[in-house]
Amino acid sequence: MNIKIEKLVKQFAKLPRVGTRAATRIVLALLQDKSGKAESLASTLMDAANTIHPCSNCGVLTDQDVCEYCSDMTRKNGQLCIVRDLSDVVVLEKSGVFHGRYHVLGGNLSGVSGVTPDDLNIAIIPNRIKSEQISEIIFALPNTVEGKTTQQYIISVIGNTGVDFSELASGVPLGGDLDYIDDGTLTLAFGGRKKL
Amino acid sequence: MNIKIEKLVKQFAKLPRVGTRAATRIVLALLQDKSGKAESLASTLMDAANTIHPCSNCGVLTDQDVCEYCSDMTRKNGQLCIVRDLSDVVVLEKSGVFHGRYHVLGGNLSGVSGVTPDDLNIAIIPNRIKSEQISEIIFALPNTVEGKTTQQYIISVIGNTGVDFSELASGVPLGGDLDYIDDGTLTLAFGGRKKL
Numbered sequence: 185m186n187i188k189i190e191k192l193v194k195q196f197a198k199l200p201r202v203g204t205r206a207a208t209r210i211v212l213a214l215l216q217d218k219s220g221k222a223e224s225l226a227s228t229l230m231d232a233a234n235t236i237h238p239c240s241n242c243g244v245l246t247d248q249d250v251c252e253y254c255s256d257m258t259r260k261n262g263q264l265c266i267v268r269d270l271s272d273v274v275v276l277e278k279s280g281v282f283h284g285r286y287h288v289l290g291g292n293l294s295g296v297s298g299v300t301p302d303d304l305n306i307a308i309i310p311n312r313i314k315s316e317q318i319s320e321i322i323f324a325l326p327n328t329v330e331g332k333t334t335q336q337y338i339i340s341v342i343g344n345t346g347v348d349f350s351e352l353a354s355g356v357p358l359g360g361d362l363d364y365i366d367d368g369t370l371t372l373a374f375g376g377r378k379k380l
Numbered sequence: 381m382n383i384k385i386e387k388l389v390k391q392f393a394k395l396p397r398v399g400t401r402a403a404t405r406i407v408l409a410l411l412q413d414k415s416g417k418a419e420s421l422a423s424t425l426m427d428a429a430n431t432i433h434p435c436s437n438c439g440v441l442t443d444q445d446v447c448e449y450c451s452d453m454t455r456k457n458g459q460l461c462i463v464r465d466l467s468d469v470v471v472l473e474k475s476g477v478f479h480g481r482y483h484v485l486g487g488n489l490s491g492v493s494g495v496t497p498d499d500l501n502i503a504i505i506p507n508r509i510k511s512e513q514i515s516e517i518i519f520a521l522p523n524t525v526e527g528k529t530t531q532q533y534i535i536s537v538i539g540n541t542g543v544d545f546s547e548l549a550s551g552v553p554l555g556g557d558l559d560y561i562d563d564g565t566l567t568l569a570f571g572g573r574k575k576l
Contacts, residue, residue, distance in 0.1 A: 200409050206398075215432050220429075225425060
């Protein structure tokens, strides 16, 4: 194959969930397209790469000084939802379940992967509580050891400021068949059972 | 989501086998990467889009006047392999089964999709037979009605020039379990059975 095409395939193949086979299909489709899809994608990507950066307040990607959530005054309702990644914000926004502000950590504390508090977007949280009059912090972190450790660490950093803390409920997912639920989830679902 | 990110997700989601969910993952990974993957991909893609075009002789994508296969004199062995798409060339090259020259049609004749001989890279084939002293034409077209129709049409265009024609064998694929083979393939495999 032509060396420029090979270089392009290799770069596409490094993207998440794209292997060499899919990358080859994508590159051939782009380069054979006569409507200018390749140029258009290249220029959109270059423009985004040059202008998109994390919001200095919450960590959500934006091309403005402050992101659309932090600058939206209707979202200043005292609720702050702490998530691991930007993709969690995308999922929560799609569900329409949350109407407050977000805080993206950029990872979870992890001894194994060597992620320390300095690697995460944690230090600014106490300032946000004051400046945005946060009354409730909702942890929407992964239901894993790392997620729970990170949650505990953040609670200890914030200390006793009168802010309410909450976390997402654990249990059987909607439509979940008990046959397919792991023991840990089942234990949590039993422990958290609701009186009817 | 930020409007520039949304635009980028939409463009990625139009690529083959990439949906909105995968496109979102790809875009977030690219824009959060700090090693410059996004800029690098954008510039490689733009460069390829500006310089890559079909080889004027065989239709394979190249950034040169004539592609690497047509300019490689060791491949001028009298064999010409006719394929539908560039992706077929990639598959054949990967297998290492063929060492001659390629000819990419860019599609197959199809009444349903309205593909006529003028839409395909057919007219130049008689010239190639003369100028490259082709002695055998190997049809590696899809084993479909469209593929066979295209093959017959090309044979009729070339006419009686002393060139040998051949097509890939039909039959049970390697490792193929008869339970999972369709009736048409089974009929072809029976008809083409080999004496041991």
